[in-house]
Amino acid sequence: MSTTMVNINKNFGKFQALHHIDLTVKDGEFLAILGPSGCGKTTLLRLLAGFESPTDGTIEIDGKEAANSKKVIPPEQRNVSMVFQSFALWPHMNVREHIQFAMDYHRFVDKGWKGKSASRIEEVLQIVGLEKFEKRMPGELSGGQKQRVSLARAIAPEPKLLLMDEPLSNLDAELRMEMRHEIQKLHRLTKASILYVTHDQGEALAMADRIVVMNGGKIEQIGTPEDIYYHPETPFVATFVGKANLFEGRWKNSSFSHVDSPVVWEDDGFSKQLKDKNIYPLRPEQINLSHPSDKQLTGKIITKQFQGKEYHYSIDINGKIIVAHLPLQEQFQIGQHVAITPRKHGDGSLASEIGNPNELLV
C-alpha cells in the first residue's frame, strides 16, 4: 500500500505549520521523518492518520483520495495503526486485553482471523517478547514493556501502514538502542510500511530506508541515510544530521577560498545549494589537526573531552568555534595552536554515528 501527500499545506489559524509537502511512503518501506521540535513532524503524521485535515492539497492511500480540504476519511476507515511516545495504554486493561481489543475493533483485520484471534494474540505476544506478561496491568510494567504492549497492539491487526510518533523518546539510552533492533525486526516480520517520526538523527540513520529531513514546516531533503549523511544538500541538513562545521569563504568552480586565511580547499562533491551559499561543510570526524606551518588555516584548542575511543576538541578560529573528533593516537593539548585541514570525504564512520556505544558516555 503506498500513501502519497500532494502539495499539502496545513494552517492552524494564521500559523502555517506545513508548506507544500509532496511525499510518498512506498509499499513496505521504513520512512523516517526527522527534524527539530516544532518543525511539523507530528502534524504530518496526524494528517496521514486522519486526525487532521489539510488546508490545501490531497492525501491518497492506495490510489484512493483519503483527504482534501473538504473531506477527510476518519482514522478508523484507514488501514493504519499508531504507536505513541506516551504509550497510550488503557489503565483498566491487561496486556492481553490490549491486543484483543485491537483484534476486535480494527476494521481491516483479515477475516481469516475470525474466531482465531487467540492464536494471533499468542503470536504477537511472542514477537514482542511479552508471553510471560499477558496478565499484567500497565501499572505493573516497565517503560520498555509498556512500549512493547503498544507495539503489539499496533501490529496485531496487520495494518498496511504503521505510524510511530517518537516511540522511543520516553525510554533510557540503553533501552532505546535495544528497541531500535526490535522495531527493525517488527518491520521485517510485518512487511508494513512504517512512518517513523523522530528528532534523533541516530535513530533515523540506523533504521530507515529513506529519511525526510524537515525544518520550519518544509522538507529540506529526502534520501537514503547514506545520501543524507554523506551528501547533505542544505546547510541545515549538514548541521542537523551530520553536526557539520560550516566554514565560510568563496567558491570558484571547484575551489573554496577560506574567509579567515589564504588557504584553498578542493571540492569533494558538495551540493550546488551549499556552494551557492559559499559554505564548505566538514563533520567533526572529517577534520584533521596538525602542527601549523605557513599558509594554513589555524586555530587554538579550547576544550578537550575523552570519549572512549576518541577525543572531542573545540577549536577557536578567529572567534568562531568548530568541533573536531580525533582518534586517541592523535593527541593535542588545550591552548595549543593547530592547523585545520579536511580529511578525505567519506572517511567518517556512519556506523559510529548510529550505534555509538560512546553515546552512553556523553
Ligand SMILES: Nc1ncnc2c1ncn2[C@@H]1O[C@H](COP(=O)(O)OP(=O)(O)OP(=O)(O)O)[C@@H](O)[C@H]1O
Ligand atoms: N492544534 C494546533 N494549534 C495551533 N498550533 C499548532 C497545533 N498543532 C501544532 N501546532 C504548531 O504547529 C507547529 C508544528 O507542530 P508539530 O507538533 O507538528 O511539531 P513537531 O515537529 O512534531 O514537534 P515536537 O518534536 O516538539 O513534537 C508548532 O509550531 C506547533 O506549535
